[in-house]
Amino acid sequence: MDTEFLRTFVAVVDQGSMAAAARLLNITPAAVAQQIHTLERGIGTPLIARVGRTVNITEAGARALPRARALLRDVADLRTVAKDDPSAGELRLGAGTNALTGMLPDILARMVGRFPGIQVFIKPGYSPELHRAVDNGDLDAAVVLQAPFALPKTCDWELLREEPLVVLAPARMADRDPHELLATEPLIRYDRSQWGGRQADQYLRTAGITPRERFELNALNAIAVMVDRGLGVSLVPDWARPWPEGLNLVRLPLPMPCEPRRIGVIWSRSTIRIRLVQAFLQESRAAMASSNA
Structure with a gap:
């Protein structure tokens, strides 16, 4: 059994489609399909069920997946030891x-x-x-x-x-108070289901600010673009560059202490x-x- 075919099987499952797996592996979708077919023939049972452009893993594939991952780890370990x-x-x-x-x-x-x-x-x-x-x-x-x-x-x-929390705002709001911005301008909220977003939410609670929520997402670059387009302000960590180019923004420090990301x-x-x-x-x-x- 070719371990590269196992790697292709895992990639298809993780990526959700043969086209996405092909891009990841830098091979053609036809080559991905052929490798999966050869692997299934060698094992003797279907591992992937094709549904239009997407794929679903079969029950047999789900049972084989943990073993495939473990075998690929063992192969990588063998190369290192050798x-x-x-x-x-x-x-x-x-x-x-x-x-x-x-x-x-x-x-x-x-x-x-x-x-x-x-x-x-x-x-x-x-x-x-x-x-x-x-x-x-x-x-x-x-x-x-x-x-x-x-x-x-x-x-x-x-x-x-x-990365300390900052208020991200359009440049024209540079002279306004950060807390006043958070309380009066529409808020583009950093996703509270994520660890970093919880810190921003805790700061708002501690400061007693009830924001005017408009959007909530876990994509800091997208938040920066939305602020630049005038859709609101945001409370986010001052994350590492690069940022999207051409944005006219300010990063305002907070008046109260807070936990950094x-x-x-x-x-x-x-x-x-x-x-x-x-x-x-x-x-x-x-x-x-x-x-x-």
Whole structure:
């Protein structure tokens, strides 16, 4: 059985369609379909049910999926163990949306410069799911928000960046009081179901502000564009650049103290790639120090 076909099967399930999996794997949709067909023929049962342009996993596929993920992890581990060079191999990372564009590229540029033989798999996602992925061994490390709960004993976390809350407003409102803006202008709310959004909600409650809510979403770049278009103001963390270009905004500091959004690295102590994780941590610290200089 070709493990690449298993990788294709997992990609199809995770992406929700063969076309999306093809883009991820950089192969054609026809090649994805052929690999899935060959895998199903080898196993002897359908794993994927095609429904128009989307796919659903079958009961047999659902039973096979955890084993497929585990086998792919074992193959990656085997490659790492077989290499004599501890600085080579595959590092499996996760990163939140803003970290993917604002922090991770600089860190990876330093990593590749130091370890040209390294391969990096990057899984985008939200912090709660990335925490779970590190804890269960699917990822070696992830750049995530600090968890509002105690970490499992198998994991460690290190702070890289603190992002204070600011009021995001059109530039023409630069001379107005931040609390007055939050109380009188329509609010584009940072999603309260997410860890960062809860901090903004807690600040509004502590300040006794009942906002005029208009929108609620978990997409900071989109919030910035909506504020620029005059749809309202927002209370958000002062997240790492780059931001969308051409925006005419101000970031107003808050008059009351508040907890910042904290971003750092969580990693598994038991990963066999701990040397690469330690190197990633070292380059992360250096990249953050350079950005703050």
